[in-house]
Amino acid sequence: MQFRPAGPSLALITILSLTSPAFADTTVDTVNAALEQETRSSAGTGDTDAPEEIIVSARRRNETAQDIPIAVSVVGGDQIDNTGSFNVGRLQQLTPTLQFYSSNPRNTSVNIRGIGVPFGLTNDGIEQGVGIYVDDVYYSRVASATFDFLDVAQIEVLRGPQGTLYGKNTTAGAINISTRQPTFELEGRAEVSIGSLNFKQAKAAISGPLSDTIAARLAVSGTGRRGTIFNVATGNWINEQDNIGIRGQLLWRPNDNIDVTFSGDFSVQNPECCAQIYVGTGTTQRALSRQYVALAAAQNYQVVSTNPFDRVTDVDADLNARNEIGGAALKIKWDTGPGTLTSITAWRYWDWVPANDRDFTGLPITTKSNNPSQQEQYTQEIRYAQTGDRFDFLIGAFAYHQKVRTQGIQEQGPAASRWLLTGTLANDPTVLNGLTARNDIRLYNTSAALFGQFSWKPLDGLTVQPGFRINYDKKEGLYDSIVTNGAGQLVTFASTDPRIAAQRGVLAPQRFEPKFSDWNFSYDLTLSYEVTADILAFATYSKTFKSGGVNLNGVPNDAAGNPILAAGTVKPESVNHIEAGIKAQFFNRTATLNLSAFRTDISNYQALVTNGQLGVLRGYLANADKVRTQGLEADFSLRPSDRFNVYLNGTYVDAKYRSFTDAPCPPELSGGGSGTPISAPGVPGNSPANCDISGKRLPGVSKWALSFGGEVNTQTSIFGREGQLYVGIDGNYRTGFSSNPSPSIYTNIDGYALTNYRVGFRTEGGINLFGYVRNVFDVDYFEQLAIPSGNTGLIVGQPGDPRTYGITFAITF
Template identity: 30%
Template sequence: MSRMIPSARTILCAGAAFAALGSAPAFAQDAGQTTDAALEAQSGDEIVVTARRREESLIDVPISLSVISGDTLTEQGAPDITALQDRTPNLTLQIARGSNSTMIAFSRGVGQQDPLWGFEPGVALYIDDVYVARPQNAILDIFDVERVEVLRGPQGTLYGRNTIGGAIKYVTKKLGNEFHASGRASYGSYDQLDLVGTLTIPLTQSLSIGGSVARYTRDGYGENLTTGVDQYDKDVLAARVSAEWAPTDNIFVRVAGDRTLDKSHPRHGTRLEGNGGLPAYEPTDSVYDTRAGAGDYNRVMSQGLSATAEIGLSDELTFKSISAWRNGNTDTIIDFDNTPDPTLDIPAYYQDRQFTQELQLLYTGDRLQGVFGVYYLNSRASGAFDTVVGLLGLTILTSGTVDTKSYAAFGDLSYDLTDQFSLSVGGRYTKDDKTGSVYRQNFTGLRSPRFGNAAAVPGLLRTDYTNDRSFDQFTPRVSLSYHPRQDLNFYASWGKGFKSGGFDMRGDAILTPTTVNGYEPETIDSYEVGMKGAFLDRTLFFNLAGFYSNYKDQQVTIQSPAAGGGIASFVDNAGKAEIYGFEAEARMVPSRHFTANLVVGYTHAEYKEFFTYIAGGTTPVDVSDQRVFQNTPRWTVNASATWSEDVAGGTLAFTPAISMRSDISMFEYVSPLDQDGYFLVDASLNWTSADDRYRIGVAARNLTDERYRVGGYYFPGALYGNSIIGYYGPPRTVTGTIQFRY
């Protein structure tokens, strides 16, 4: 293989050395290759990551990031990538309200709670360097994944306009040129059944094909007491196929496709309060139960195709092309009132498509390394939903589209000033052209014609416009690193990020006439100092980063009840905020039989200005003293340890773990839905054969059966049925797994 492609050994070493892994010995990429995490961490192998779009030693990268191997996540029973928030400091990664597969991501206080079409994320998701523009079906399951890199802070120079809070890189396994087959079967609580199969077939010395198929099913944690169906269940079918061609050491081509279909029932949430008898309210015994009557149909599909080519033009120059197409659609419904009646129901439909093309030129010299590139995105996000206000016999239909064409040119260079000092300078220019169309109209009747009620009578036209906006931004980054020795790096950096402006797809031109003008981008300036190092003969690894960010024009979605039965929605550019904190990751590997990990994150986020319209006023008012950051706990802590012994021709490893998150606000204001701080306790026990071909394991998550909210809706008042609805993280689960590799 070419030097441009990381080996399995270096990838697993990266996961062992710096992430909070606490795992048993990891499987190597090729069957028969033995890899012990503790010994790898103490070896002289270089740890390689691609956080700066080129292969580098992890210690050399002046960015706060965590690297976690897919095998570690699997062994510890991670249900999906939301488990990253338990292993990564200052990260919130949750399933969206009322959804089963839509992602809510926040890093260092920056993110996106509103998954509506056309609204840009603040933490970007990449699958094999392909940007995933929409959060629907972004809750990726853990199969066929080599590692996940979590980059914290703005990554606007190399990753673009919507990485203002950070980026999550989901890296799947390359096929290689040897026959490989593996299978995994898991059974657990609530009749959980996971089946995963992977196959690689080398057709020639240079051409291989392969694929993975995964089937995930689980009964619900609760029940819809009105319809009898499961709540918080899982019904997912996913597959990936790829072909790789490497005729020489300097050429590598990969074509890959994936498709995921999620037919889990919608989650309707659980009432926290009564509603004054409109209609009669009866509490449920379980926070996972509901009395929703809006319906139980939910279908989310996403699929994509990508082609990646890497060509070594010389010993120093490599050309890389990444072409990708993705699309998806969602049919779902959210019962905001959680009663059998249509007091406040929202049937919805989303559709998106995107094409991206990226060209890179990578240079690796003795003292100078860097990457230059251009990027193009052409996407459309569209959708529609009804707001059914049953007590008024009224429905408001909202629909619209956002077309985006984005162009960018970027570069990042690192130069070794001396053997100990290195300077990195980068910048990216981005231009977005957006066209937004929004339609919003009243109908008399329960549901509009768009959602099945042909007899609904059209009423007041609230919004009907098409507008064009262009946004452009230059996002530079500079860092200075000092290496007093090979395994130690002190660095300081400054970077700028921005999230593109746009149009509010819920905008009501009667309640907020300025919605037709759209909203502005948000920007952040972030300063970071850090240290990465290996100590005590590589038995102790320690990362530490402190950051300060100046956050301007933050885009905040405000939804509140309005006169006449509607719900006023508008996007505020909220003024100014100050964010500062730190992240620390420590890993101790004194022997091959014991490892210990500690991860600590602290974030202080405070609004300095927050201008918004209140009480129907026409002049913005500063309410910063009444606003808080959502989905941003001040403290995140994780501790774990692994004891392992040679048993029965293999290795038996036991890993307990505990994670803590301090108080969390669900919105930018105080509400009864806010979650107090809580602890989660997990444990796993795995036996792995000496040749890494077989694994038998059991993983328990949330052993104390903690109840904790991860989202909610807040629409108080009799007209809306006093809809104060909570959504909860998983209860205690235990899962047993058998896995083989050939």
């Protein structure tokens, strides 16, 4: 089943006819925190007449973006504010190499070039392939990606392995977020936005001295928006936004050589969220009487709408997505003379309190399916960097400890028997009503690393840059699921009672304690050459890994009901990566063109297996033999004057399973018997035990993705104030992608284009007033499609945001 949205052609016409462009991909409003030196690009602020260099800290030292041999996209604070990209989910519209998917904050994935984490339900027992860092502090919970950016100065998206530069190993890339730092001069900023869907957002920050040696900064942010889906069962709009955040920093500078920064932050979300709604049905190999259409008819159930873009649902279970994160960090930066010694000590926590409707219908089939979790993490990083005429180096050590506790519950309701059972038991609601699985899930995760990178310039213009990483990981887990029925009896595999047997076929008890530990050695080598002062060519080879993991969502049982312990752990990924690129500026540095080509081969790729058995509560992890992603990236920006700028960024990614011969089958090849012959896809009968999906594309990856935009402005006076009247456009386009770990005809999402307009007036004194329209052409598109367990043929999904509009007033001083 495919859904073809309208509107991309209009957006592409808009690109071709563009005369009012905005920000380049490398537009920056950044703070060099250690030196309190802000470098602003005039694109987005319009306050200078010449292009200025973009300073990045991607390699843990301050350099210009065009001088580093890394494929990196830089997004400045002004661009974030003006384009409404207030979290990572919206950041992907500006950086086409980034993919973000989220069915709720916990079940969120962030990938770069198609790799990072498996697509689907989150499993706490594995690492993230894309590291998220805020002011050098590693955020291990990808749920943090759903929060609003708080007082952000700049975001750098680094593509490719970064383990020789960063504390935690990152095989796909890193998102390096820098916040605005305390200043010894009084400054502040405030911003208020209102818009459709009762959108309200307010942000404010103030910074200044407390004494000659101490400065402070405080920032707050709040976002609220009515939901985009109306639930007829409760009369509420759901999938809303409700975010509050606060961040404080104290800087102590006893002399010119030492900065000591203490920071603390707290953010909370508490929306009525997150429902995936009815999209359609597709036949499986289950008996027709046991598929969605027949089951719904047998219970006289009709979905409230068969058109998902009516944006209505009737889910009857409680919904909540309370998500809370916070922490504190102490950063010490000491200029020793020859180099700089940096220490970052941090503690962070995460608290997740969900409520879901996992039958995705208005029937009381699954009345509870929640996995509240709590996490604490401690990190310590120490690094020393030194720069010389011919030789630079950075060496660091990193220690990490994480504790995760999850208290899962799944409870079946009075409609479950008819929906999930066969024969006479299907007519007895008491068989499954009240059947409950209570899960105790624990993880203790420890890692330590020594890493470094060295730069040698044997000839003028030529740099040889090797790097290394020595890493130790240890994970200890517990999965303990106790199942009781509505009568309070334990459901066990020892019982021969047919009712108990039916119950454990829906919710199976299980206990196992997986363990994993391993040492790994990584290395890379980069060669770069300055062809001219404005052209840099580079090539990189990396041999790296992603740590092995443990399964914490349950694994299949054998015939005797024992967990298959071999599935309790997954092997480390082995990664070989090659990349070559060129960074060029021309026309007196008013134009920038950066190109890169890459190929990444992964052995023992950690894939999510969405098993069709009802007794397997959630997806679990398994190793695919081989995966490959390769492609091309291009970032182009042009600023011929301070009145006009335009950008166009694009990526081509070919990401596929090279070898995965025992993968889970897609729904059209699932749900049938175990005999022979195997039935045709979607035809009831017999199903294969597993499928060979070698050569199929990885989920969530579009072959082509573009981001585009620009701005034109003119100097004018309004109400006696001198300033700039400007018009801008930003948009993105992506081709179709698969939304299931094993590609399915039912979960292919067609490509779409989104276009945003804005018009406003800003003054030299720091006032900015603009109106905006996002998704101008009101394109209907899906962010994600999913197939619930059980092979009934139900397809659910998340419609993307409709057209929205609003107005923003901002002031800085």
